[in-house]
Amino acid sequence: MKLRAARAIEKGEEITCDYLGELLNTTEQRQQSLAPYGFSCSCKACLNQGVTDARRKKYLTWQLGKRLSKSRRGADLEYAVHLLREMTEDGLQVSPCYHSLLLEITRGYMALGDEENALRFGQRLHAVKVATGKGKAFKQYTSVEAMKKNEYWKSK
Ligand SMILES: [Zn+2]
Numbered sequence: 414m415k416l417r418a419a420r421a422i423e424k425g426e427e428i429t430c431d432y433l434g435e436l437l438n439t440t441e442q443r444q445q446s447l448a449p450y451g452f453s454c455s456c457k458a459c460l461n462q463g464v465t466d467a468r469r470k471k472y473l474t475w476q477l478g479k480r481l482s483k484s485r486r487g488a489d490l491e492y493a494v495h496l497l498r499e500m501t502e503d504g505l506q507v508s509p510c511y512h513s514l515l516l517e518i519t520r521g522y523m524a525l526g527d528e529e530n531a532l533r534f535g536q537r538l539h540a541v542k543v544a545t546g547k548g549k550a551f552k553q554y555t556s557v558e559a560m561k562k563n564e565y566w567k568s569k
């Protein structure tokens with residue numbers, strides 16, 4: 414068995430795993446899905462239901478339709494960065510929703526021609542993809558020169 418971390422792990426921090434692939438469901442839905450396995454989850458998210466359920470609802474809303482607008486600029490990009498910060502706090506770096514949000518943000522900064530932020534988020538994107546074993550396809554996001562050759566660079 415090989416384990417790869419999508420983020421830094423604190424010394425002594427408990428490492429948990431996702432049994433269900435339903436990270437964005439509500440706490441109640443997750444607990445119901447776990448019932449047949451004979452245990453209830455006591456991870457940080459499940460213990461903080463009031464906050465995490467509301468946040469997960471926002472992530473799903475974004476995932477299901479509130480993609481960044483065509484221009485991927487201004488308030489949309491700012492909101493996307495805000496969502497990413499919350500998802501990071503919630504430890505959702507393994508969620509496909511986190512990966513697609515990170516890709517949208519990186520492309521948003523690429524569209525603006527913002528080298529510093531495109532590289533900053535592009536490197537994070539590459540790091541989480543490395544953790545899933547798909548780093549090679551995202552290597553281009555670790556270099557400004559490579560990103561400048563991408564169709565998203567300074568696109569309208
Ligand atoms: Zn849990």
